[in-house]
Amino acid sequence: MTATVSFRPTTGERAGSVRDSLPGEVSDIVERASSAAPEVAATSPRERQLWLEAIAESLLDHRDELVRLADCETALGQERLTGELTRAAAQLRFYAEVAVEGSYLDLTTDSPTATTPALVRINQPLGPVAVFGASNFPFGFGVLGNDTASALAAGCPVVAKAHPAHVLLCARLGDLARDALATAGAPAGTFGQVVGFDAGVQLVTEPAIRAVGFTGSQAGGTALWRLANERDVVIPVFAEMGTVNPAVMTPASTARTSEVAAGFVASFTLGSGQFCTKPGLLLAPAGHGVAAEVGRALAAAAPSATMLTRGIAEAASTGVDALVEGGAEVVARTGRSDKGWSADTVVLAAPSTALHVGSRLLEECFGPVAVVVEYASVDEAVLALGQLQGSLTATVVTDGTGTDPHAALLISTVARNAGRVTVDDWPTGVAWTWAQQHGGPWPATSAPGSTSVGAAALDRFVRPVSYQSTPDPWLPEPARAADPWRLPRRVDGRLELA
Amino acid sequence: MTATVSFRPTTGERAGSVRDSLPGEVSDIVERASSAAPEVAATSPRERQLWLEAIAESLLDHRDELVRLADCETALGQERLTGELTRAAAQLRFYAEVAVEGSYLDLTTDSPTATTPALVRINQPLGPVAVFGASNFPFGFGVLGNDTASALAAGCPVVAKAHPAHVLLCARLGDLARDALATAGAPAGTFGQVVGFDAGVQLVTEPAIRAVGFTGSQAGGTALWRLANERDVVIPVFAEMGTVNPAVMTPASTARTSEVAAGFVASFTLGSGQFCTKPGLLLAPAGHGVAAEVGRALAAAAPSATMLTRGIAEAASTGVDALVEGGAEVVARTGRSDKGWSADTVVLAAPSTALHVGSRLLEECFGPVAVVVEYASVDEAVLALGQLQGSLTATVVTDGTGTDPHAALLISTVARNAGRVTVDDWPTGVAWTWAQQHGGPWPATSAPGSTSVGAAALDRFVRPVSYQSTPDPWLPEPARAADPWRLPRRVDGRLELA
Known part of the structure; x- marks a missing residue:
């Protein structure tokens, strides 16, 4: 037994x-x-x-x-x-x-x-x-x-x-x-x-x-x-x-890189990075030192990470090794403790050329691990986003003015391959409301x-059943004329409120 | 080439x-x-x-x-x-x-x-x-x-x-x-x-x-x-x-067996039986000669059947052989012509014991072929219906008075395993309207x-995408406040008409 x-x-x-x-x-x-x-x-x-x-x-x-x-x-x-x-x-x-x-x-x-x-x-x-x-x-x-x-x-x-x-x-x-x-x-x-x-x-x-x-x-x-x-x-x-749940910074958002870096670190290390909505990849404009800034933010926050299981702790560690093999390099790492199932929290950086089909960088590394990829142009960022797997979420970071010239393009790009798009808002929280969508293109969700x-x-x-020429008393109870459940309905093509 | x-x-x-x-x-x-x-x-x-x-x-x-x-x-x-x-x-x-x-x-x-x-x-x-x-x-x-x-x-x-x-x-x-x-x-x-x-x-x-x-x-x-x-x-x-698309007669419906038999024959031979909604199985109360009556109706109608392809014509013929091997016997058969891809139209009868798991009688025979299975009691009919594959349609034939005592039970039984239930109405027509359902449990439909x-x-x-904290100009056009497509919508949980 x-x-x-x-x-x-x-x-x-x-x-x-x-x-x-x-x-x-x-x-x-x-x-x-x-x-x-x-x-x-x-x-x-x-x-x-x-x-x-x-x-x-x-x-x-x-x-x-x-x-x-x-x-x-x-x-x-x-x-x-x-x-x-x-x-x-x-x-x-x-x-x-x-x-x-x-x-x-x-x-x-x-x-x-x-x-x-x-x-x-x-x-x-x-x-x-x-x-x-x-x-x-x-x-x-x-x-x-x-x-x-x-x-x-x-x-x-x-x-x-x-x-x-x-x-x-x-x-x-x-x-x-x-x-x-x-x-x-x-x-x-x-x-x-x-x-x-x-x-x-x-x-x-x-x-x-x-x-x-x-x-x-x-x-x-x-x-x-x-x-x-x-x-x-x-x-x-x-x-x-x-899934990987990419985040992408517009060129103009580099005006607030330190704020973005701190927010990104807080989001990807939340709950030891054990969120299915963890942003695992940050695409940032090259030449603004974003990867280094994220590394500094990690060092400043110095989070510790105890993982849920031994297997998850080991996978987070081997996942970092695989990312390095895939062309990324470690920018910052906080040391794990030697008690229990501790894991390092790690920021890596990789060139955008590392985001090719079959690359390990396209897959989730579950745990407090994230990769910063710097792009040379917005066109290159759009191409890189097109290489990614379907994701639960995708985040666009703008300059916060509401007039960022690249926001619209990047939002419509990431929406093609994600179930939820967050703008200037990290994706780790999932509200249980009417308009929530927590599912996305394969392999984020099987459906x-x-x-x-x-x-x-x-x-x-549930699944629909149509009843043809069926007298009212033999319909399922909620579908009968007496309307015991007071349902909203569509009658001859027109919506009617309850 | x-x-x-x-x-x-x-x-x-x-x-x-x-x-x-x-x-x-x-x-x-x-x-x-x-x-x-x-x-x-x-x-x-x-x-x-x-x-x-x-x-x-x-x-x-x-x-x-x-x-x-x-x-x-x-x-x-x-x-x-x-x-x-x-x-x-x-x-x-x-x-x-x-x-x-x-x-x-x-x-x-x-x-x-x-x-x-x-x-x-x-x-x-x-x-x-x-x-x-x-x-x-x-x-x-x-x-x-x-x-x-x-x-x-x-x-x-x-x-x-x-x-x-x-x-x-x-x-x-x-x-x-x-x-x-x-x-x-x-x-x-x-x-x-x-x-x-x-x-x-x-x-x-x-x-x-x-x-x-x-x-x-x-x-x-x-x-x-x-x-x-x-x-x-x-x-x-x-x-x-x-799919098989079962039809089941209530005990009281035997008062109008000849009308039912004629309707069933017209439905299963329509378009040479080449409808995915063809009723392929009629469950009828034993002791009322329903199978024989259906056979007479077929002989009276004497439809001829030219099939869409050679393969379909051959499968209809071998399908009848398989039904006979599965325990059914031919009640009536109209001869095929020797020109082109003609097929027999055939009524078979089988005991309800032939409807066991793995039986050929549970599968569709595409073409102008149907099986009548006579049941000893309504309980036996309910059990037999429970053996069937998921179907696109299921039909319940009542006495037509609106007070048939077995209609409600049989309607709710067939609804568990079909996408559309027709009552005193054959299923071969499929209206393209708002309330239509043309799909059913596996294997009627893959989804x-x-x-x-x-x-x-x-x-x-289509698939849903949620936009979180996204300024109005960056939402997809139909979702913006200007409402260019004049959409019905749900706002904070309440349905609103367009």
Whole structure:
């Protein structure tokens, strides 16, 4: 019998372990989710709002305990984790509000004409969703994070896979969620959790699972995506993966290089650089000493970095070596400590010629590492940006006057290959609002039109069904003339508010 | 130098040929589409409406010539083809209207708060789309059909792959489209076409192609989907594929068995059974002689069937043999002619025990072939429906009174595994309206949330980008405060009409 062992990143010591789920246990948990699916799908968004509120309340009620446990396993710090727990509770409430608003159902009705039948189109929940949370946000993107909150809000049961980097926290969160849901009257099987690598693989291949949400590395996300693509019935995998997230300075922005350098360092070292939105590459005009200035800013900030896992710490270190092999040179480096899973924070510089197809510089180096590439002309910067992989975010740094002559060109250039564009604003924060987009072109996301944060997160877990010539009493309840959920809708092509 | 040869299905004689595109030609056509993409994306929906109107006008202006050519290559009949050409022109106009309405851009704005930045989210065209049209609808789902119309309406250049079953028509349609677009002022490269199997493979692997639309067989659709999944930058493939499309009669509907049998025969033999929405399976209560009645209806109608290609004719014949091997028996068969690519029209019957996992009865037999399976109880029917593949459509036949006691259960059962549910209405017609859904769970569609017909068809060819803290002049034009396209939008969570 195997177990998933938890470690303290600050010391590398063992913190505990959780027994891995056996194959029969995984099947049982999926079976319970599958049995609950029709009942969950039939509940109104207002009922599900009570469930999500109950989970949010439970998180807040157990805040101190949960933050201590999370800090023990992740070393992300109590302040950050307290903020993140509060965020996770707010997200649960936000997705419930999005469901109650009802646009996610996209109710559309066509009256019959002489040549066309009556049609009523409405989204339906897909069924049980497997959620693989992230290592780096144990609350916000963890087993009760955006994916779980948006899937439950959309009317889908969830089976989460516990993250090995904080398995004790996952187990506790799972217990709290199940208790809260039971007290709030949700069907048994609305939320379940499995533990262990093999259990995760089995989860994706279980026929009753209808979609997968994943946040993590490109290697992990594409592996799950390939696995799902080999099923008899292929299911969508919404994998949000790591990317380079370029930032580009306009020529005029060099007037404020020291401010930009400090902001860039703060952003790429935040949370030890363990953000999927970390800006990993700064394109700057040559001849203004930007790389050196970023190096000085790093030395001045002198951040220390404890990484989430031994593997991540090692990959950050070998990643720096690979960047050097790829043509970059180290400009500044702060020393790691010899306790636990510490890593150097590093600024490198590289010539723009190093940004060619196949270059290591085009790939993410997860951790507190960034590369400054100096460009000779804006045309060269545009060409270099065209070489990059699809990214979650891209940042344009202007002179701040609102009249920077190169801003428009660089903004439209980066928008072709990113999901979110930030202007004079670092990308590391991701607001959970209606207009948020946290997904981008491959390989930032396996489904480039999807988002794991923001109101549209629910759209991943529903699919439309059209009902033709179907008498009102036999339509799904929310689509009936009585309009019990008070939905916004489109009638004969015209939008109508609720 | 290879060529694609066209044949007359009525006689099997050669009708002509078109030279296959060389690899360099394919690259050039894609390059022109790629060069045109930014300009196409920047045009307003009203400008693109003029382009689509011009193509529609050209189709109608060349109606007699096009119908004659299509009938020569497909044998679908001048009446049907004239109607389909009119439909194709109307579709081009419909998708343009959907674009002008503007909801497909999903404009969403969040005002900044103390803790969140300003965000503006708007959909952007993906870029060049490869379109693989269907054999069975040379106008409606062909190189100028739904996929091309919705991609152009959404602001994406299109490179179509000519269908080998009507390659002469494709070549002519391509010329007309290019001429119409040029006259209407569209950039060169807005529409291109390639010919030949190898050219189609190359098209999917060309880096500049950003999405694929496909209508056809499961084998063809999944092959393209696998090819796209092996790219460095994976792109979405929207493959709409053939399925069984079950119909189920309630017990009470047996009061009108002869009417149902006649309707079923008319639907499954329409267009020689060459509809992706053909109902291929009728589940009927045992003890009412439904299979025999369907057999009598077929004998009475005595349709003849000329198939689109030799391969389709042969597959229809071997498909019947496979159904017999799978446990079905032939109830009625009308003889094929010995001229050209004729096929039998066939009704088979099978016990419900034949509907087990792996059974040939669960797969589509493309052509004028259908199976009647009699069930002993409604519970057995529900179980049998649960064995079926995902389908584009599913039909429930009731007693027509609106109070049929089993209708609600069977409607909700089939809705779990189909994209469109028709009640007392055969599924073979597909209206191009706002509420249409022509897509379904795998393997009906490679992307179960997508549709190739109806207003939502545009959604496949755009992706969202959020602009954070971005001054108004640097937002994409339609997202600016001046609102030049007069878009409906969501502001701080509230829908606002245009």
